[in-house]
Amino acid sequence: MIVFDLICGAGHRFEGWFGSSADFSAQKDRDQLSCPNCGSSNVQRIPSASRVNLGAPEPKAPPASPPARTPEMEGKDPFAIAQMLYSRMLDELLTKTEDVGKKFPDEARKIFYEEAPARGIRGEATPEEHEELLDEGIPVARLPVLPKRLN
Numbered sequence: 001m002i003v004f005d006l007i008c009g010a011g012h013r014f015e016g017w018f019g020s021s022a023d024f025s026a027q028k029d030r031d032q033l034s035c036p037n038c039g040s041s042n043v044q045r046i047p048s049a050s051r052v053n054l055g056a057p058e059p060k061a062p063p064a065s066p067p068a069r070t071p072e073m074e075g076k077d078p079f080a081i082a083q084m085l086y087s088r089m090l091d092e093l094l095t096k097t098e099d100v101g102k103k104f105p106d107e108a109r110k111i112f113y114e115e116a117p118a119r120g121i122r123g124e125a126t127p128e129e130h131e132e133l134l135d136e137g138i139p140v141a142r143l144p145v146l147p148k149r150l151n
């Protein structure tokens, strides 16, 4: 799965997850993309570096390897496989990161400036806080959590 930053004609920014950039183009060509704020299907992709991060670098962690394919994936279409892999990645993320809730921006800063132990964290940040962290060069990523996983 890849995430694209998108913007609608009214200037609303949001993110969309796609199986590939071809998948994005296909959905856009068929007007299947719409802004979650105003419903406009005039949606453009904002060029941006892809970012993946879970809060902080983990120097001693082994390099991440993509989850292996399993027999249950045989014969499934690529999109279904991507969803399965994404779901697993999310499981990993939720079990290996510390939930710091609304303190996320503070903790992310402390870790970045080495005022707190380096570890993976997750939590909440407003779009403004998120932008501020990025402006400071702190690698953070917004993560769309599947609704059924929100307890």
Ligand SMILES: [Zn+2]
Pocket (backbone or CB within 6 Å): 008, 009, 010, 011, 012, 035, 036, 037, 038, 039, 040
């Ligand atoms: Zn909009």
